[in-house]
Amino acid sequence: EIMGWTAVANWYSGHGTPPIPVGTHTSIENLGENLFHRREPIFVSDALHDERILASGTTYFDEQGTRAFALLPLWVSDQQIGTLTLEADVPHEFRDEDVRFMTTLAQQLGVAVENRQLFEQTQKRATELQTVAEVGSQASTILDVNELLWTVSNLVRTNFNLYHAHIYLLDETGDTLLLAAGAGEAGQMMVAAGHNIPASHERSLVARAARERQSVIVNDVRQTPDFLPNPVLPNTLSEMAIPMIVGDAVIGVLDLQADATDQFSIEEARVQQTLASQIAIAVQNARSFTAERNQRMLSDALRDTIVAVSSTLELNKVLELVLINASRVVAYDAANIMLIDGGIAQVVQARGYGQYSPALEDTILNLSLDIETIPHLRQVTQTGRAAIIEDTRLYADWEPVPDTEWIRSYVAAPIRVGQQIVGLLNLDSASPNAFAPEQIEQLQIFANQVGVAVQNAQLYEQIRRAQEDIQRRALQLQTVAEVGVQASTILEVNELLQTVSDLAKENFQLYHAHIYLLDETGSNLVLAAGAGFIGQQMASVGHSIPAEHPRSLVARAARERQSIIINDVRQTPDFLPNPLLPKTRSEMAIPMIVGEQVIGVLDVQSEITNRFTEDDARVQGILATQIAVAVQNAQLFAQTEAAHEQFRTLVDKAPEAIFVLDADELHFVQVSETAGRMYGIDPDQAHHYSPLMLSPEIQPNGRPSEEMAAAYLQEALAGGTPVFEWVHQNIAGELFEVEIRLMALPSTGRRLVRGSFVDIADRKRAQQEIERRATELQTVAEVGVQATTILNVDALLQTVANLTKENFNLYHAHIYLLDEASERLVLAAGAGMVGQQMLAIGHSIPFNHPRSVVARAAREQESVIVNDVRQVPDFLPNPLLPKTQSEMAIPMIVSNRVIGVLDVQADTANRFSQEDARVQGILASQIAVAIQNSQLFTQAQERSEQLKQQQAALIALAQHPSFA
Numbered sequence: 001e002i003m004g005w006t007a008v009a010n011w012y013s014g015h016g017t018p019p020i021p022v023g024t025h026t027s028i029e030n031l032g033e034n035l036f037h038r039r040e041p042i043f044v045s046d047a048l049h050d051e052r053i054l055a056s057g058t059t060y061f062d063e064q065g066t067r068a069f070a071l072l073p074l075w076v077s078d079q080q081i082g083t084l085t086l087e088a089d090v091p092h093e094f095r096d097e098d099v100r101f102m103t104t105l106a107q108q109l110g111v112a113v114e115n116r117q118l119f120e121q122t123q124k125r126a127t128e129l130q131t132v133a134e135v136g137s138q139a140s141t142i143l144d145v146n147e148l149l150w151t152v153s154n155l156v157r158t159n160f161n162l163y164h165a166h167i168y169l170l171d172e173t174g175d176t177l178l179l180a181a182g183a184g185e186a187g188q189m190m191v192a193a194g195h196n197i198p199a200s201h202e203r204s205l206v207a208r209a210a211r212e213r214q215s216v217i218v219n220d221v222r223q224t225p226d227f228l229p230n231p232v233l234p235n236t237l238s239e240m241a242i243p244m245i246v247g248d249a250v251i252g253v254l255d256l257q258a259d260a261t262d263q264f265s266i267e268e269a270r271v272q273q274t275l276a277s278q279i280a281i282a283v284q285n286a287r288s289f290t291a292e293r294n295q296r297m298l299s300d301a302l303r304d305t306i307v308a309v310s311s312t313l314e315l316n317k318v319l320e321l322v323l324i325n326a327s328r329v330v331a332y333d334a335a336n337i338m339l340i341d342g343g344i345a346q347v348v349q350a351r352g353y354g355q356y357s358p359a360l361e362d363t364i365l366n367l368s369l370d371i372e373t374i375p376h377l378r379q380v381t382q383t384g385r386a387a388i389i390e391d392t393r394l395y396a397d398w399e400p401v402p403d404t405e406w407i408r409s410y411v412a413a414p415i416r417v418g419q420q421i422v423g424l425l426n427l428d429s430a431s432p433n434a435f436a437p438e439q440i441e442q443l444q445i446f447a448n449q450v451g452v453a454v455q456n457a458q459l460y461e462q463i464r465r466a467q468e469d470i471q472r473r474a475l476q477l478q479t480v481a482e483v484g485v486q487a488s489t490i491l492e493v494n495e496l497l498q499t500v501s502d503l504a505k506e507n508f509q510l511y512h513a514h515i516y517l518l519d520e521t522g523s524n525l526v527l528a529a530g531a532g533f534i535g536q537q538m539a540s541v542g543h544s545i546p547a548e549h550p551r552s553l554v555a556r557a558a559r560e561r562q563s564i565i566i567n568d569v570r571q572t573p574d575f576l577p578n579p580l581l582p583k584t585r586s587e588m589a590i591p592m593i594v595g596e597q598v599i600g601v602l603d604v605q606s607e608i609t610n611r612f613t614e615d616d617a618r619v620q621g622i623l624a625t626q627i628a629v630a631v632q633n634a635q636l637f638a639q640t641e642a643a644h645e646q647f648r649t650l651v652d653k654a655p656e657a658i659f660v661l662d663a664d665e666l667h668f669v670q671v672s673e674t675a676g677r678m679y680g681i682d683p684d685q686a687h688h689y690s691p692l693m694l695s696p697e698i699q700p701n702g703r704p705s706e707e708m709a710a711a712y713l714q715e716a717l718a719g720g721t722p723v724f725e726w727v728h729q730n731i732a733g734e735l736f737e738v739e740i741r742l743m744a745l746p747s748t749g750r751r752l753v754r755g756s757f758v759d760i761a762d763r764k765r766a767q768q769e770i771e772r773r774a775t776e777l778q779t780v781a782e783v784g785v786q787a788t789t790i791l792n793v794d795a796l797l798q799t800v801a802n803l804t805k806e807n808f809n810l811y812h813a814h815i816y817l818l819d820e821a822s823e824r825l826v827l828a829a830g831a832g833m834v835g836q837q838m839l840a841i842g843h844s845i846p847f848n849h850p851r852s853v854v855a856r857a858a859r860e861q862e863s864v865i866v867n868d869v870r871q872v873p874d875f876l877p878n879p880l881l882p883k884t885q886s887e888m889a890i891p892m893i894v895s896n897r898v899i900g901v902l903d904v905q906a907d908t909a910n911r912f913s914q915e916d917a918r919v920q921g922i923l924a925s926q927i928a929v930a931i932q933n934s935q936l937f938t939q940a941q942e943r944s945e946q947l948k949q950q951q952a953a954l955i956a957l958a959q960h961p962s963f964a
Contacts, residue, residue: 006023006024006025006026007019007020007021007022007023007024007026008022008023008082009022010022015089016065016088016089016090017064017065017066017089019064019087020064026060038071038073039073039075039080040073041070041071041072041073041099041102041103041106042070042071043070043094043098043099043102044068044069044070044071045068045091045092045093045094046067046068046091047061047062047066047067047068047069048067061087064087065089066087066088066089067088067089067090067091067092068087068088068090068091068092068094069085069086069087069088070084070085070086070094070102071083071084071085072084072085072086072102072103072105072106073106074106074109074110074113075110076110076111076113081110081113082113084102084105084106084109086102145180145283146180146181148282148283149167149169149180149181149279149283150181150187152167152181152279152282153165153166153167153181153182153183153187154183154184156183156254156256156275157183157184158183160256162183162256162257162258163233163235163236163257163258163259164182164183164184164186164187164233164236164256164257165182165183165254165255165256165257166179166181166182166183166187166190166255167179167180167181167182167244167252167253167254167255167279168180168196168197168206168210168252168253168255169251169252169283170199170210170250170251170252174199175198175199175200176196176197176198176199177196177197177198177199177206177207177210177252177253178194178196179191179194179195179196179197180252186232186233189232190230190232199211203227203228204228205218205227205228205239205241205255206241206253206255208241209241209242209243209253210243210250210252210253212243213243213245213250214243215240215241215242215243215269215272215273216240216241217238217239217240217264217265217266217269218238218239218240219238219261219262219263219264220237220238220261220262221236221237221238221239222237227239233257235259236257236258236259237258237259237260237261237263238257238258238260238261238262238263238264239255239256239257239258239264240255240256240257240263240264240268240269240272241253241254241255241256242254242255242256242269242272242273242275242276243276244276244277244279244280244283245276245277245280246277246280246281246283246284251280251283251284252280252283253276254272254275254276254279256272281954284954285951285954315348315453315454315457316348316349318450318453318457319337319348319349319450319453320349320351322337322349322425322446322449322450322453323335323336323337323349323350323351324351325446326425326427326443326446327351329439329442329443329446330411330427330435330439330442330443331429331434332352332427332428332429332434333352333355333406333428333429333430334350334351334352334353334355334356334364334407334427334428335350335351335352335425335426335427335428336349336350336351336353336364336367336426337349337350337415337423337424337425337426337450338369338423338424338426339415339422339423339454340371340381340421340422340423340424343370343371343372344368344369344370344371345368345369345370345371345374345377345423345424346367346368347364347365347366347367347368348365348423349365350364350365352428353404356403356404356406357403359403360403360404363401363402363403364401367401374399375397376389376395376397376398376410376412377412377424380412380413380414380421380424381414381421381424384414384416384421384895384896385414386411386412386413386414386440386443386444386447387411387412388409388410388411388435388437388440389409389410389411390409390432390433390435391408391409391432391433392407392408392409392410392432393408393432398410404428406430407428407429407430408429408430408431408432408434409428409429409431409432409433409434409435410426410427410428410429410435411426411427411435411439411440411443412424412425412426412427413425413440413443413444413446413447414444414447415447415448415450415451415454416447416448416451416894416895416896417451417454417455417458417925418455418893418921418922418925419861419893419896422451422454423450423451423454424447425443425446425447425450427443444895445933448894448895448929448932449929451929452926452929455922455925455926459780459922463778469615470767470771473615473619473767476508476616476619477619477622479507479508480619480622480623480626481723482503482507483500483503483504483507483623483626485721485723485741486499486500486503489721489743490630490634491633491634492634493528493631493634493635494528494529496627496630496631496634497515497517497528497529497627497631498529498535498536500515500529500623500627500630501513501514501515501529501530501531501535502531502532504531504602504604504623505531505532505604506531508604508620510531510604510605510606511581511583511584511605511606511607512530512531512532512534512535512581512584512604512605513530513531513535513602513603513604513605514527514529514530514531514535514538514539514603515527515528515529515530515592515600515601515602515603515627516528516544516545516554516558516600516601516603517599517600517631518547518558518598518599518600519544522547523546523547523548524544524545524546524547525544525545525546525547525554525555525558525600525601526542526543526544527539527542527543527544528600534580534581537580538578538580547559550574551574551575551576552576553566553575553576553587553589553603554589554601554603556589557589557590557591557601557603558591558598558600558601560591561591561593561598562591563588563589563590563591563617563620563621564588564589565586565587565588565612565613565614565616565617566586566587566588567586567609567610567611567612568585568586568609568610569584569585569586569587570585575587581605583607584605584606584607585606585607585608585609585611586605586606586608586609586610586611586612587603587604587605587606587612588603588604588605588612588616588617588620589601589602589603590602590603590604590617590620590621590623590624591624592624592625592627592628592631593624593625593628594625594628594629594632599628599631599632600627600628600631601624602620602623602624602627604620629656656674656756656757656758657671657672657674657675657678657738657756657757657758658671658672658674658675658754658755658756659671659672659675659686659691659754659755659756660745660752660753660754660755661691661713661752661753661754661755662750662751662752663713663716663717663751663752663753664750664751665690666690666691666692666709667687667688667689667690668686668687668689668690668691669686669687669752670683670686671683671686675757678728678730678736678738678759679694679728679730679731680730680731680732681694681731691709691728692705692706692709694728694729694730694731695709695726695727695728695729696727696729696735699726699727700727708724712724712740712742713742713753715742716742716743716744716753717744717751717753719744721741721742721743722740722741722742723739723740723741723742724739724740725737725738725739725740725760726738726739726740726757728757736759736761737759737760737761737764738757738758738759738760739757739758739760740755740756740757741755741756741757742754742755776808776916776919779807779808780919780920780922780923780926782803782807792934792938793828793931793934793935793938794828794829796927796930796931796934797815797817797828797829797927797931798829798835800815800829800923800927800930801813801814801815801829801830801831801835802831802832804831804902804904804923805831805832805904806831808904810831810904810905810906811881811883811884811905811906811907812830812831812832812834812835812881812884812904812905813830813831813835813902813903813904813905814827814829814830814831814835814838814903815827815828815829815830815892815900815901815902815903815927816828816844816845816854816858816900816901816903817899817900817931818847818858818898818899818900818901819844823846823847823848824844824845824846824847825844825845825846825847825852825854825855825858825900825901826842826843826844827839827842827843827844828900834880834881837880838878838880847859850874851874851875851876852876853866853875853876853887853889853903854889854901854903856889857889857890857891857901857903858891858898858900858901860891861891861893861898862891863888863889863890863891863917863920863921864888864889865886865887865888865912865913865914865916865917866886866887866888867886867909867910867911867912868885868886868909868910869884869885869886869887870885870909881905883907884905884906884907885906885907885908885909885911886905886906886908886909886910886911886912887903887904887905887906887912888903888904888905888911888912888916888917888920889901889902889903889904890902890903890904890917890920890921890923890924891924892924892925892927892928892931893924893925893928894925894928894929894931894932899928899931899932900928900931902920902923902924902927904920
């Protein structure tokens with residue numbers, strides 16, 4: 001529909017009324033639609049008398065003073081684009097040749113105008129395409145998404161001479177179009193306000209373009225009833241929204257606005273679609289680059305963290321490095337690590353708080369919180385999942401620590417050791433909504449590393465304590481042996497007890513030690529000796545305690561025939577303080593028992609609370625027994641001087657095995673009943689035997705028994721009291737280990753040596769068990785450290801399988817990984833050639849197999865032990881492992897998820913215990929974390945390579961001639 005006409009050119013002869021100026025717009029009503037809007041030309045010789053002019057009702061010619069004129073319509077194809085008007089202020093007759101000439105002129109003018117329009121359109125498209133190329137070129141060089149979109153918005157508005165341009169991006173859900181960037185100040189205001197449009201909005205051009213996946217044009221927003229005006233952009237008259245598509249995915253919308261009507265055409269939509277596609281590709285490239293960079297930063301930070309965890313056992317240093325490396329992946333203003341003990345979360349490492357208050361760092365490091373009283377901490381520990389508080393001011397239960405009111409957002413991830421949550425990794429930000437849900441997985445990775453560090457530190461502490469305990473126990477046992485040796489050489493009771501009291505106080509670093517003996521009636525415990533001057537003072541006044549005294553530790557130990565420990569006498573209402581010993585804080589009373597008889601009590605005291613343990617009680621119990629034996633021996637020895645029969649009674653009733661040896665003949669003179677029972681001989685026939693007849697030819701140290709026996713006898717005859725370990729052999733040929741004490745006996749005419757021995761098999765087994773556990777824990781640590789340094793899953797599992805078999809002295813070890821898709825436990829690695837054979841045939845076990853130890857461990861998420869496979873009817877034997885007699889399967893769990901099973905086998909029955917399960921459980925947890933770390937590292941590498949390939953392909957596509 002033609003609304004009016006605009007003068008674009010004129011010529012004036014200088015006579016009559018001048019023509020209307022160029023640019024003057026005249027409505028169709030004033031011109032007369034029938035005259036100006038037509039196909040055929042009109043020639044009027046005299047306007048005052050022409051019926052056609054009179055009928056049209058136009059006043060145009062009167063106003064111009066026109067008498068004669070020619071109206072020659074200009075047509076391009078089927079569209080009238082204008083009129084050539086020739087006017088005169090006097091009547092004029094048009095001849096036929098005038099008509100032909102003017103008609104031809106109008107036709108040629110129409111062709112010329114058409115050519116000019118085509119030229120201008122072509123030139124405009126070329127300019128626009130060049131602008132698209134330039135904008136696209138600049139966009140392709142920017143790899144930061146925000147910078148890219150702001151740059152493109154401003155370039156598009158400037159280079160296309162638009163009123164406004166802005167870019168929307170679809171959120172992850174695809175439900176909302178978020179304004180990501182806009183040109184100029186108006187764009188900044190809208191972005192700052194969080195402007196967005198629901199993708200389903202029916203009246204939005206932007207939403208419609210995204211839904212329909214094609215450009216939407218409104219060339220006069222005033223004529224569009226459902227147009228959504230924006231108060232920030234009041235001059236908008238036309239708008240075009242172009243979807244940004246990569247492949248099959250709509251990632252956003254490029255929205256253009258003009259302050260003139262009829263600004264946009266279909267052709268321009270095609271041009272801008274090219275630009276929108278380039279922007280979409282640039283956004284995808286930038287996102288890919290950002291994702292790759294973030295993944296690379298995660299990989300680098302994780303690698304550095306793993307190295308730190310595996311290279312040092314200093315927990316504080318490792319935790320500090322974890323916080324530093326976590327900041328490379330998840331931005332925060334301050335962070336801390338809490339470890340949980342008894343429901344109390346204690347901050348053990350912190351970073352960044354000092355920037356807000358000089359004293360705040362110390363405040364945080366001294367912070368202890370009851371988890372049950374802090375809702376967000378309770379949530380994490382109960383659910384085992386990370387928690388985010390997007391805005392602390394909107395979180396009703398948030399209670400800030402003093403000087404932490406600046407914290408606006410918070411995220412916490414659980415720290416696990418095995419299946420137990422042992423702490424929290426907490427990040428704080430001064431900005432609301434600083435943490436995104438997708439960052440939780442990254443944060444959890446670092447929390448897992450803290451768990452490994454804590455586990456390593458705990459393992460190291462266990463090993464250190466075990467070693468210290470072994471050394472302390474060894475020193476204590478050595479001290480007991482030394483005291484016992486000295487005690488055994490003193491045959492006068494009072495001297496013996498005084499010596500032992502002084503030695504016990506000094507060698508065990510005690511506040512006091514004294515010894516009570518039961519009197520003959522058994523009614524009173526009489527102080528027989530005490531260390532130092534105080535002990536002598538108490539003994540000199542005849543200090544004693546009634547055996548039935550209800551409040552006395554000493555009396556209670558004698559009555560109950562067991563050690564009594566009080567580790568804080570101030571907390572014991574009925575404790576009997578001694579004014580001569582005011583510094584006593586802890587006390588232990590150990591009964592001195594020989595056979596079934598309590599002969600007294602060894603009482604030791606310390607000025608330190610919590611000084612004594614059950615292990616101390618066992619060690620001091622050995623000493624008490626030795627003292628008891630020494631007391632009894634001294635008493636019995638006194639009786640032997642009266643009569644040989646009394647000596648025989650002394651020998652036979654002693655709790656330890658005793659013998660008397662003729663040093664020249666090397667034959668027994670006498671043996672006690674205990675010695676005869678242990679040797680398997682009749683004591684009355686002992687003179688037929690010698691110690692060498694009841695010993696192997698070679699002792700465990702490689703020396704001949706005869707040589708060693710001669711040396712020890714010579715030492716005893718020279719006045720020494722040798723104490724040594726020895727292997728005897730009873731009459732049945734069974735070996736047993738003993739500790740022997742020798743001393744020369746006074747005799748006329750014969751060189752006699754008295755010997756006593758006790759079976760030390762139980763003691764050695766206990767020591768060996770402690771040493772074995774310490775060695776196993778050390779082995780777990782070493783295997784765990786090696787596992788964390790290998791980032792290839794296959795190599796990692798093969799290494800661990802081989803190390804486990806070798807270092808734990810097993811028949812076989814292999815590792816299964818759970819394939820959740822097939823619900824099978826697939827053999828991933830096995831020790832040695834057998835493991836490789838099973839791996840080559842693709843050995844696997846159904847997850848729900850009812851008879852499989854491995855499947856059962858995976859389902860029940862706890863260790864399964866079978867200590868004699870021959871006694872298990874439904875045991876599944878493996879023909880490649882025919883010697884298996886016992887088996888233990890340990891689930892490998894990380895973040896409450898079973899990822900596989902560590903299976904170990906032995907060729908002896910009853911090989912595994914619950915303690916073995918706990919030790920191997922630590923190793924299984926370390927393997928699980930190492931597998932997760934290795935898988936994450938591999939995924940990061942693969943993703944990095946994919947991103948590089950995609951970027952190369954996109955660059956090649958952008959440079960292809962057909963793309964421009």
